[in-house]
Amino acid sequence: MGKEIAIRDAYGDALLNLGKKNDKVVVLESDVGSSSKSIVFGKEFPERYFNVGISEFNMVSMSTGFASEGFIPFVNTFAVFMTTRGADPIQSIIAYDSLNVKIAGTYAGLSDSYDGASHQSITDISFVRSIPNMTVISVSDAVETAKAVEAIADYNGPVYLRLSRAPAPTIFDDNYDFRIGKGVELKNGKDVAIIATGTILHNALKAAELLNEEGIEATVINIHTIKPIDEELIINAAKRTGAVVTVEEHSIYGGLGSAVAEVLSKKCPTPMEFVGATNFAESGDYNQLLEKYGYSPRSIAEKAKMVINKK
Amino acid sequence: MMTIERKDELQNLCLRFRNDLIDLLHSIQTGHPGGSLSCTEIVTTLFFEKMNIDPQNPSKEGRDRFIMSKGHACPMLYLNMAEKGYFPKEDLKSLRQIDSHLQGHPCAHKTIGVELSTGPLGMGLGAGLGMALGEKLKNSEASIYVLLGDGEIQEGGIWEAAMAASKYKANNLVAILDNNGVQLDGTLEEIMPMGSIGDKFAAFGWNVIRCDGHDVESFSNAVDEAKKSDDKPSIIIAKTIKGKGVSFMEGKNTWHGKPIDNNEYKQAKAELGGLV
Known part of the structure; x- marks a missing residue:
């Protein structure tokens, strides 16, 4: 296995690269941008970056409007807050209308270790997996993160992307053929x-x-x-x-x-x-x-x- | 200014919609009469006087958007959409029935022309803000209209969206409050007093406009005023009466979502001047 790279850093870089290629990508954040690393996108594209403060419900609700307008919104917060506080619009609008929103839940699993169980996320998959129309992706290293961000942007429909805070050894190389739905x-x-x-x-x-x-x-x-x-x-x-x-x-x-x-x-x-x-x-x-x-x-x-x- | 003739036309249309609503909800024995009757003039004026929309091209870029955030009032939305030509009027009788495209709450992927699925309260304002900011990114002049119930604004998400709309200077976002003062379990005063709603939105940085929600001209003027806002989102606080037009429904929370029996139906139709 290769060197350890933090998944969140890989995610931030992937969002930035995506933003350069696709001007329909907009990014929403609820005040954890320096943790989720969505801020990397925000610094380059401030006009397409919406930090709405500590209001996950509203952030996810807003993303539905952007998606209705033909944009590709990526929404960001900790996985545990995304799938509890953001749960209502995820289920009743994004999934119900199959909107093209990418829901990035970061600090998943136990990876927000020092913050304790209130910030760790052990129920997010079970929630999103049970919702019709939802695609659920959980990445294992930096290469897979970058490939997944590209793939879900190309896919038209709602996706939950599960991201860790932790540095992870690199398992895959750049030739890795990542395909949604293929283990x-x-x-x-x-x-x-x-x-x-x-x-x-x-x-x-x-x-x-x-x-x-x-x-x-x-x-x-x-x-x-x-x-x-x-x-x-x-x-x-x-x-x-x-x-x-x-x-x-x-x-x-x-x-x-x-x-x-x-x-x-x-x-x-x-x-x-x-x-x-x-x-x-x-x-x-x-x-x-x-x-x-x-x-x-x-x-x-x-x-x-x-x-x-x-x- | 609206001509007297145009005002008469719109008022007659509203009266017809009220009659059709009572017919429809009586025939299917389900649905929400109270909140549909309170927003009749608001929805009708938007669809037939104010909004730049084309039922022949419902996804046209640059169109105005209407979100019925208080989704339970959708019978009035559907009556307007059918009249406008989004779908055949005969579809209306399938409302809330199996295999219909007309769901009990608005469904964007089943009913062409519905901009967003709503029903669970409190999400329409944030969604509308997303649309408003999307239109700004496209340099469009379109307005986004979001109809809110006054009970609905008890949802915290409304105030999250209110903060954000102010931050982003979404002057193309127009919230309309159907201020009928009654929610499902009672009056707002009984269940959750909202105090001065206008002062609350003003404190959140909004342009606050008041009007008579049952006067098409008053509401129309309020929309014109909202569209003049430079850098603030606007809320039109439209004073209305729940169940407006049917005496025994007016102001009654019990008529939020109650089936109409045959005697009630006859009386309602008589009061609305319609034939039974």
Whole structure:
């Protein structure tokens, strides 16, 4: 894996590049622009940057008007506020009318670690995933972030883009062929499939290395598009391995794990284990939180062995 | 200034819409009469006197926009749109029925000409602001009209949007308050007194205009005044009566969304001068 780059920096740069290419892109922010890095766009294009202050509901409502006018609005705030305070217009206008709004929820998962559970986001995926017409994307490194921003701008419809605050090792290179709805198999092993989303993907890859040391061959799949999900890739991996673990910095109720379980229970019933949140976390160093709340490579490997035993 | 003849025309149109509304809501036994009757002159004057819109080309660039943020009053919107030619009048009887394009609350992706889906209260003003700023980016002269209920402005999002519209000097945004003083559970005074609404919006940096919301000329003049605003968004506080035109509905919260029975229907039609 390559050097660590903060996802938010990659996002800010991607927005800026997009703004240079496409004058229909407008960016809305609710006073966390120096955190989300939307400010990078704002400095270059002040006339297309709308910082509306601490008013997420209004920010998301305003984006619907811009989209109705043919613009491509990117709205920005912390994921937890976006999908609670901004929830109403996300559901009842953006999704209902399939408006071309890109909803960027940053500081997702436990990545806003020191601010504590009130600022961490473990329920955003379950909310947006359940809304008709919504595409849900969760990125794992800086390259994927840049590619995803470009791809969702080219796609006409509502998208939720889940972004982390944390620096993440670079997994992909510039040749990476990112396509909405297409998962990526990073390792092909016969014993168990580890299916991950977001920056925690790199811990899934490390878990596969630990398993390998014990003679267990793991498949590792990156599901960046949680909706619509890549059913074919998931089913094939389940058929090949007969055991699946999902990994997400999100509640195990309603997120990636649930999405994978929905696919497999209908089309290829397979034993599963879930790495994710079952409770609120707390303040602390990010890596210590990941360790304590079960996201370490060792914890993921343990879950993999548990599910192998259920075969 | 509006000519006497034009004023008569618009008033007659409003009377016809009131009659048609009672017919329609009686026939389907669902829908919101009170708030539809209070905004009759407002919506009709916008559609037939003020707005630059073309039903033959409903997505035309530079058109004025109307957002019915108090979406439950959409029967009056649909009556205006059908009369204007957005869809056949016979569609009206399918309102709120399965497979209809006329939903219980305005739906932009089902009804051509509806600019934005509304219903959950408090979002239309922010959405309208987004449209207003979008029009400014396009150097357009269009106005964005947002009809608000006076109960609706109890939603915090209205005041978030009020702050932002002032910051961005959205002088092409015209909010219209259907100030009938009654909400679902009672009067505003009983449920949530709003104090001086005009002073509140003025304090948020808005251009505040008052008019008689049942006088088409008074409302029309208020719109003209709003369009003269240099650098402020405008709100027209239109004094209205919930259920206007039907004595037993006037000022009654119980007529927010109640089916009309046969006796009530006969009386309402008699009062409106329509035939049963």
